[in-house]
Amino acid sequence: MHVIDRNKFSNHSKYGCSQSDFALCITNCCKSFLVEDDELLDYYTNPENLGLIIHLKPKSLCPFCSSAAFSFTRIESFNDLVEYENPWKKYFRDGKFVADVELSNREATAAELFDFLIGNFDGFSFCLRFSLFKDTKTKQISIHGVFSEFSSYFRDNLQIIQNSKLRKLFRLIELTFRIADSVNDAVCTCFLENIAGESFSDVIKPHLGTNSFEYYKKYGG
Numbered sequence: 446m447h448v449i450d451r452n453k454f455s456n457h458s459k460y461g462c463s464q465s466d467f468a469l470c471i472t473n474c475c476k477s478f479l480v481e482d483d484e485l486l487d488y489y490t491n492p493e494n495l496g497l498i499i500h501l502k503p504k505s506l507c508p509f510c511s512s513a514a515f516s517f518t519r520i521e522s523f524n525d526l527v528e529y530e531n532p533w534k535k536y537f538r539d540g541k542f543v544a545d546v547e548l549s550n551r552e553a554t555a556a557e558l559f560d561f562l563i564g565n566f567d568g569f570s571f572c573l574r575f576s577l578f579k580d581t582k583t584k585q586i587s588i589h590g591v592f593s594e595f596s597s598y599f600r601d602n603l604q605i606i607q608n609s610k611l612r613k614l615f616r617l618i619e620l621t622f623r624i625a626d627s628v629n630d631a632v633c634t635c636f637l638e639n640i641a642g643e644s645f646s647d648v649i650k651p652h653l654g655t656n657s658f659e660y661y662k663k664y665g666g
């Protein structure tokens with residue numbers, strides 16, 4: 446079900462037709478949001494001015510950042526959104542944004558992240574057992590070590606990781622930015638940097654929260 450409420454939206458737009466429905470989309474180049482009229486293939490780029498529409502051709506540049514590598518992903522449901530805060534929010538369907546409620550009062554602690562990685566990524570605990578990031582004397586591994594190890598796991602297994610897990614992972618990662626502590630440092634320096642600039646960036650970009658994306662971009666994301 447679309448995130449955009451058809452009535453709220455069409456009340457403010459002079460375009461659209463009786464068959465129109467409106468899909469929120471996110472660009473893969475710069476993570477900007479636009480709305481697609483899925484019947485007329487008109488595109489709205491400014492939530493403050495629905496009188497402004499654009500038409501896209503196969504080789505169109507990004508209307509936001511002018512990138513030639515322009516593409517976008519449709520957001521099919523609230524579950525596909527990393528954050529509820531959004532420039533188009535006033536046109537959203539009413540309803541609870543479940544993920545936000547789930548996570549709003551939680552901190553992403555080292556223990557929480559560790560449990561999440563072990564519980565959700567098959568075979569990762571096995572990788573940790575033989576990890577070179579373990580302290581040779583104590584056999585313990587720091588949260589920095591965990592994410593360094595997870596970077597390799599992530600690269601090797603991304604193709605089989607379900608979207609729902611990617612979403613949860615990057616939501617937890619985004620939460621670490623609320624407190625700039627060693628956990629956030631581990632996530633940034635031992636994971637986001639490691640996975641930036643790889644061929645799979647289009648797969649993960651839609652899942653990155655605002656702060657994660659800013660950081661990731663600095664390293665060639």
Ligand SMILES: [Zn+2]
Binds near residue numbers: 507
């Ligand atoms: Zn762009």
